[in-house]
Amino acid sequence: MAAQGKGLSGVSKQLHDYLPALVLFVAVLLVWEFGVALLEVQQFLLPAPSVIGDAFQENLDRLIHVGWFTTKEALGGFVIGCAAGILVAFATARWTLASETLMPFAIAANSVPIIAFAPIVNNWFGVDNPLSKMVIVAVIVFFPMMINTVRGLTLVDPAALELMRAYAASEVEILTKLRFPNALPYMFNAFKIAATLSMIGAVVSEYFGGNRSALGIFITQEAAQFRFANAWAAIIVASIVGVTFYLVVLLVERVTIPWHSSVRGEQAR
């Protein structure tokens, strides 16, 4: 079947799909580089990509150090928040009343700018303590994770439920063989959102104060001392980590739910 013909043709097709984006990326860099030179833009307003590149190389060791520090915060928050979100979702989906009571609150809480609590949370756990950033990240990712998982567990095809009942499936079997697989695509959507949010949450909450080895602190300090190229280099580190995080989730999704229409893409009927 044509659908199984993934492989070499699939890879070259993907390359073909991403080519326009790659061309655009290079074009933006070139316009940036030469635009800055031509218009004689001041360094502190916008350093040229080559200057940022130099700053990146010069500070590589330090950037890796602070980048890894903040990545650990983001990862920790991601794991805590997602685990808690999934746990609460499973607990509430089991008892319909609980999920019906909690869902409106969760949806409301999801639209609260949780990052605004960063100074308060810093105060609770200590500004230097990475835990304070993890807690912020965990709270940020908790709500989308929980909401999506509850939806995935409850928005099940009624006919599929009837089928399970017809074959005398127990509640546990309905959960493991129907609700959970049904929830996986919803959960991966939440993981993708959470992956992006966790890096943003970690860096921005560091802007409100944090450990000297943190990426957000590095950015604010370098910017305060007019070393903008260094700040830009740090932002690139944050971007690389964020994109990598997202791509890892995407990869895990492909391996875990190859059957889902979001993964098999255009071949959906």
Add this chain to the structure above:
Amino acid sequence: MIEDLQTAVVRLDDVDKVFNQGTGNETVALKNIDLDVRPGEFVSIIGPSGCGKSTLLRLVGDLVQPTQGEVLVNGKPARQARLDQDYGIVFQAPVLFEWRSIINNVQLPLELRGVKKAQRTARARELLGMVELSGFEQHYPWQLSGGMQQRASIARALAIQPELLLMDEPFGALDEMTRERMNMELHNIWRRTETTVLFVTHSIAEAVFLSTRILVMSARPGQIMHVVDVDLPVPRGEHTREETAYFEAETEVREWLRKAKGYRA
């Protein structure tokens, strides 16, 4: 009477089904339903839309409960029969799980029954052969056409070797050509497995071709208006559609359906 109880695969005794009882939009779906289905019969239920024929099937499967009266399957209450996995069921949609390969979909009822893996796989392969899906074991549902998906769902319903097969407009979503082919295949499966079939449809041709008996239902509240015995020889095939008895049965069903209020053919 007692002998009857033992031989009837399905028995409904004065069954009523009322939805939303005691509320403003109370609906009497079924009224005074008496029915006996004997082993090996192929009984079709036909009637106008909304006449409760699907509800009747769901009562037998214990997917809804009667408001009044008794439903027995294999001589036991419908609930017990469901818990004992006494029947297989096919819906209008194939209801295949998209995360399971075709063979794993077919195995599902066996899994729920706790059958060992090797045995499950062997049985599923055999069934896929029967519905002519050999070679598609490892495919996923979305890679199959609608007709093939429905064949897989029939294989799944037969997995537990049920004495009773409940089918709720299984070919309703298929085009005419595919439907006729599926009718032929179902007829052969029915002959080979000697399973008792309760079949909901609104196609007269399909009902006559497949059935030994056709129940014509009235519009809501659904009642069994008339029973047509189809005395066509078995095995049936293309020649069946040209026999006089076929036309006679078709005409009889059509006339009774016309009497059923609200029927528009």
